[in-house]
Amino acid sequence: MKFTINVWRQSGPKEKGGIATYKVNNISDDMSFLEMIDVLNEQLIIQDIEPVVFDHDCREGICGMCSMFINGEAHGPGRGVTTCQLHMREFQDGDTITIEPFRAKAFPIIKDLMVDRSAFDRIIQAGGYVSVNTSGNLPDANATPIEKQDADAAFDAATCIGCGACVATCKNASAMLFTSAKVSQLSLLPQGKIEASERVLNMVKQMDLEGFGNCTNTGACEVECPKGISIENIARMNRDYISASLSSK
Amino acid sequence: MALTGLFLCSFLVVHLIGNLPLLSGDKEAFNGYAHFMTTFPLIKIVSYLLYGSIVLHSIDGILLTRKNKAARETDYVKYNGKANASWSSRNMAILGTLTLVFLIIHMKSFWYEMHFGSVPTYISEEGVELKDLYTITVAAFQELWYALFYVISMMGLGFHLWHGFASSFQTLGLSHSKYTPIIEIFGKSFSVIVSLAFASIPIYLLLS
Numbered sequence: 001m002k003f004t005i006n007v008w009r010q011s012g013p014k015e016k017g018g019i020a021t022y023k024v025n026n027i028s029d030d031m032s033f034l035e036m037i038d039v040l041n042e043q044l045i046i047q048d049i050e051p052v053v054f055d056h057d058c059r060e061g062i063c064g065m066c067s068m069f070i071n072g073e074a075h076g077p078g079r080g081v082t083t084c085q086l087h088m089r090e091f092q093d094g095d096t097i098t099i100e101p102f103r104a105k106a107f108p109i110i111k112d113l114m115v116d117r118s119a120f121d122r123i124i125q126a127g128g129y130v131s132v133n134t135s136g137n138l139p140d141a142n143a144t145p146i147e148k149q150d151a152d153a154a155f156d157a158a159t160c161i162g163c164g165a166c167v168a169t170c171k172n173a174s175a176m177l178f179t180s181a182k183v184s185q186l187s188l189l190p191q192g193k194i195e196a197s198e199r200v201l202n203m204v205k206q207m208d209l210e211g212f213g214n215c216t217n218t219g220a221c222e223v224e225c226p227k228g229i230s231i232e233n234i235a236r237m238n239r240d241y242i243s244a245s246l247s248s249k
Numbered sequence: 250m251a252l253t254g255l256f257l258c259s260f261l262v263v264h265l266i267g268n269l270p271l272l273s274g275d276k277e278a279f280n281g282y283a284h285f286m287t288t289f290p291l292i293k294i295v296s297y298l299l300y301g302s303i304v305l306h307s308i309d310g311i312l313l314t315r316k317n318k319a320a321r322e323t324d325y326v327k328y329n330g331k332a333n334a335s336w337s338s339r340n341m342a343i344l345g346t347l348t349l350v351f352l353i354i355h356m357k358s359f360w361y362e363m364h365f366g367s368v369p370t371y372i373s374e375e376g377v378e379l380k381d382l383y384t385i386t387v388a389a390f391q392e393l394w395y396a397l398f399y400v401i402s403m404m405g406l407g408f409h410l411w412h413g414f415a416s417s418f419q420t421l422g423l424s425h426s427k428y429t430p431i432i433e434i435f436g437k438s439f440s441v442i443v444s445l446a447f448a449s450i451p452i453y454l455l456l457s
Contacts, residue, residue: 008326104320213319
């Protein structure tokens with residue numbers, strides 16, 4: 001397969017970026033999108049052009065590192081996939097593909113397609129944990145009965161890999177899907193209920209401080225989420241946030 | 250946004266029922282309704298709540314849009330919004346602005362005239378002095394461009410509600426696997442019925 005690649009090049013966080021156009025040939029339709037970028041980079045190295053910088057790690061859809069906004073969608077046209085799980089057979093031979101970094105004020109560009117998503121880490125630090133006594137008398141995790149429905153909902157929320165596709169795709173660059181998944185995975189379980197009010201208030205506060213936008217319920221995030229996290233989590237977080245705000249001292 | 254929006258939805262229902270006499274040509278019923286709405290004390294209180302809601306909803310909308318625009322400093326070169334979200338959900342600010350512009354013109358034409366303008370009065374069959382808003386309204390919609398502006402505005406309102414109704418429940422955290430689908434269907438039916446019913450009034454008056 002042959003492609004024309006329009007890719008965002010930006011040499012540094014403060015530099016002015018722009019689209020550069022390259023041609024790639026001999027791409028197998030079984031290649032993942034990242035492998036296609038690898039081929040492009042090999043070609044650029046031979047041509048003595050600096051290769052395109054992009055984030056990647058596990059290449060099996062579980063780490064959440066690969067980003068890329070491909071043809072106007074986070075992780076490209078596939079559903080329920082990260083960029084490393086997107087295959088070139090999803091495109092037509094001869095297509096022009098536009099690749100941009102995830103864009104949000106809270107995700108500053110480091111270089112080319114690589115963005116700094118540590119804003120997510122700071123949201124987690126603000127409350128995405130459960131306080132457990134670990135000084136030798138660790139409680140048995142399975143000793144507390146948990147309703148199957150709650151356990152399933154918590155697990156579904158916990159499948160969030162923190163890739164940032166929700167922010168990238170949201171027209172408001174809102175991080176509500178991510179934050180609500182992290183709030184839900186803990187607050188649904190008895191161990192997480194103790195700190196639930198404080199958690200939702202602190203995590204939402206941090207989310208706002210980072211400069212993410214607000215949710216207007218377009219639902220784009222759940223469509224583009226590689227893990228299919230539902231916007232039901234956002235409703236749950238709104239509910240928890242309203243009751244926590246009203247009852248907080 | 251959600252609370253004021255839902256309150257404004259409830260107003261739409263009352264306003265629509267009150268204006269239905271325009272379709273049956275019932276001058277007495279319409280003028281009687283207009284008289285009641287401008288004089289009954291309880292309605293006065295609710296009307297201030299309504300003006301407040303319109304202002305709050307608008308200010309909230311402006312602040313929200315500004316904040317959301319600021320959250321993405323550089324726009325995408327290519328953004329395929331239709332791949333994952335409905336058109337109305339992506340254009341709430343534009344649809345809301347259109348509705349606000351409509352509302353200002355609408356209130357100038359009828360609300361202002363009724364309260365502060367010189368609407369001719371007459372004595373009704375029950376012996377009450379009524380302002381003849383009916384004749385003014387019917388006359389206004391004889392103008393093609395004016396009726397057309399109303400119809401377009403109602404379509405804008407319809408699309409605004411298409412997303413807005415169910416969205417407000419989501420914002421308030423009211424999501425449930427059993428009730429959310431019902432709320433969504435109700436919201437979409439509400440938006441279609443309300444906008445078509447309102448639009449039918451200028452069309453009817455223009456053609457009759």
